[in-house]
Amino acid sequence: GQNIDQPTEMTATEGAIVQINCTYQTSGFNGLFWYQQHAGEAPTFLSYNVLDGLEEKGRFSSFLSRSKGYSYLLLKELQMKDSASYLCAVHTGGGNKLTFGTGTQLKVEL
Amino acid sequence: DAGVIQSPRHEVTEMGQEVTLRCKPISGHDYLFWYRQTMMRGLELLIYFNNNVPIDDSGMPEDRFSAKMPNASFSTLKIQPSEPRDSAVYFCASSSRWGSSYNEQFFGPGTRLTVL
Numbered sequence: 001g002q003n004i005d006q007p008t009e010m011t012a013t014e015g016a017i018v019q020i021n022c023t024y025q026t027s028g029f030n031g032l033f034w035y036q037q038h039a040g041e042a043p044t045f046l047s048y049n050v051l052d053g054l055e056e057k058g059r060f061s062s063f064l065s066r067s068k069g070y071s072y073l074l075l076k077e078l079q080m081k082d083s084a085s086y087l088c089a090v091h092t093g094g095g096n097k098l099t100f101g102t103g104t105q106l107k108v109e110l
Numbered sequence: 111d112a113g114v115i116q117s118p119r120h121e122v123t124e125m126g127q128e129v130t131l132r133c134k135p136i137s138g139h140d141y142l143f144w145y146r147q148t149m150m151r152g153l154e155l156l157i158y159f160n161n162n163v164p165i166d167d168s169g170m171p172e173d174r175f176s177a178k179m180p181n182a183s184f185s186t187l188k189i190q191p192s193e194p195r196d197s198a199v200y201f202c203a204s205s206s207r208w209g210s211s212y213n214e215q216f217f218g219p220g221t222r223l224t225v226l
Contacts, residue, residue, distance in 0.1 A: 042217035053189050091120035095165055096141045096205045
């Protein structure tokens with residue numbers, strides 16, 4: 001079976017740094033994605049990790065440890081517009097099939 | 111590119127009625143995915159196609175749900191008969207294994223379905 005765990009909610013302050021964790025137990029692993037979803041909108045791609053280590057893209061970074069079944073998304077210099085749900089998704093098996101976690105709702109406050 | 115196009119954006123129907131959701135993937139993409147999103151269960155994969163052929167339909171909840179992809183630019187998800195528990199946002203997504211190195215999926219705006 002597939003099991004992906006993320007915290008349900010997090011709150012952080014504008015300008016701060018926040019880390020959103022994701023742990024997974026899946027049959028097969030071909031990479032891990034992070035998506036951002038604003039309320040009432042579609043998920044949009046943020047980052048992808050297939051090898052262990054840190055991938056940095058501007059204010060957003062994502063880390064992967066395959067041996068630990070663990071990833072995190074790091075958001076720096078938080079802005080109000082970063083308030084959204086962040087979805088962790090694992091690419092399993094053949095094709096481009098993704099299994100999504102239930103998402104972490106991030107609220108950025110003043 | 112216009113991105114993934116879905117119609118209708120909103121659908122309100124009564125229990126027992128047939129519902130058809132439509133999707134046009136990004137031109138050139140060879141994978142198409144149908145997802146359902148609810149507060150309780152999150153984003154669930156229902157079915158996906160590769161080159162118009164259904165590859166994995168293990169997420170289709172029951173026989174009331176069916177999906178087709180008659181050509182590379184069009185897919186439908188049909189629910190017959192619909193039930194109140196089918197109320198959710200249905201997303202279509204597409205991707206290409208020959209695109210970026212990420213093979214990321216691009217999502218349409220979704221169809222918000224309400225079954226009364």
